[in-house]
Amino acid sequence: MNNKNKTFIDKLRSSGLRPTNQRVEISKFLFNRKKTFHFTVEELKNSMNLKRSKKISTATFYNTVHALKSAGHLKEFSLENNTSYYDTNITSHHHFFDNGKVIDIKSDKITFQKLPEAPKGKKIKNVEVVIRLENNN
Amino acid sequence: MNNKNKTFIDKLRSSGLRPTNQRVEISKFLFNRKKTFHFTVEELKNSMNLKRSKKISTATFYNTVHALKSAGHLKEFSLENNTSYYDTNITSHHHFFDNGKVIDIKSDKITFQKLPEAPKGKKIKNVEVVIRLENNN
DNA sequence: ACATACTTTAGAATAATTATAAAGTAGTTA
DNA sequence: TAACTACTTTATAATTATTCTAAAGTATGT
Structure with a gap:
């Protein structure tokens, strides 16, 4: 081997x-x-x-x-x-969804100004964003 | 009727x-x-x-x-x-996912500091955030 | 009330996934 | 290395969510 x-x-x-x-x-x-x-x-x-x-x-x-x-x-x-x-990318990251096609977005390409608190007794495990795309005009 | x-x-x-x-x-x-x-x-x-x-x-x-x-x-x-x-909430909004349970997050509870550009020839249709929850140990 | 196109329904068909159990293989042990 | 045991592979059956089909029923315009 x-x-x-x-x-x-x-x-x-x-x-x-x-x-x-x-x-x-x-x-x-x-x-x-x-x-x-x-x-x-x-x-x-x-x-x-x-x-x-x-x-x-x-x-x-x-x-x-x-x-x-x-x-x-x-x-x-x-x-x-x-x-x-x-x-196969297991790091926290985001996605574009374009009609069934998926494209990774690196984690640092999206940052938040405001995020809600987790409900009582819970905490946030992760935050993932999906940006859906469509064709220009 | x-x-x-x-x-x-x-x-x-x-x-x-x-x-x-x-x-x-x-x-x-x-x-x-x-x-x-x-x-x-x-x-x-x-x-x-x-x-x-x-x-x-x-x-x-x-x-x-x-x-x-x-x-x-x-x-x-x-x-x-x-x-x-x-x-039944068709307005743009986000979700908490908590072990199969889903909770709405109003759109204005999340704002972005940075978002990526859409790839060439595409435009952004919408942006949705999923916040996964876990129990507070 | 009639006619026609749209609906409802039970049941068959399909797609993705999970379960089963018999035959095969990895890893340990003598 | 032989033998053993537990883990694997595989073909096939079962399951789950969903879609299709075609016969019987109903909404709507005239």
Whole structure:
């Protein structure tokens, strides 16, 4: 096992998952890239399985993505189409939504002048902004 | 038809819907209340049908809610559970999310110091903030 | 009251996701 | 290394939210 795989395997182990072949490939596919990756499980499955002779099963994709998410290696978000989206950028940040397309906005691009207090007994876990876009005229 | 029903019927007509009995009852149930109402179609169906001997069908709930939403009388939003939620408060506003519970935040409770530009050829349709809450340890 | 186009409804179909249980594999132990 | 045990993978069934379909019913203009 070469060193390049180390980080992917660590993400799996810290998610409570044994690094099986399938999982290591999924983890590589997700995290071995420069830019943030936004995806649905179905999209992930299709793009990985397209190139493979031996397909990875749907259940394995769901299990792996869920475990990575629970461990905090992926972030889940929703559009208005009853599908879960995941984001490899787990730092607190914001989004443009442009007809189903999602673009990250770095956290420091948005600052607040005024924010409400949390209700009694509660505290703020995080604040996320969605800026919906439409075409110019 | 008394005057009280007028506004509910108007909402239906302006959504391109004939004011049938079922639709008028749904519209009343949704809009004849002081406070904003957040719901899923399933919740709406269950709470209305519980009291009724003659049930309104699922398809009618979906059709009516969709038409009201398309006409701008309801606003749709999503949590992370692959279900569509609707909000009778259609004014631009923000939300607290507290473990599946949703609380409105008036628009003027949040103001921005800095917001990013829209990408080229696009403009901002709206900006919505979600403040996630957790319990005070 | 008639005609017609729109509605309602039960039930089938679809899409995303979760559950099941049999066959396979990783990691430990002898 | 062999054997064991617990964890995995997989195909398939089940579930949930939603949409579709087509037959029977109703609103609305004349």
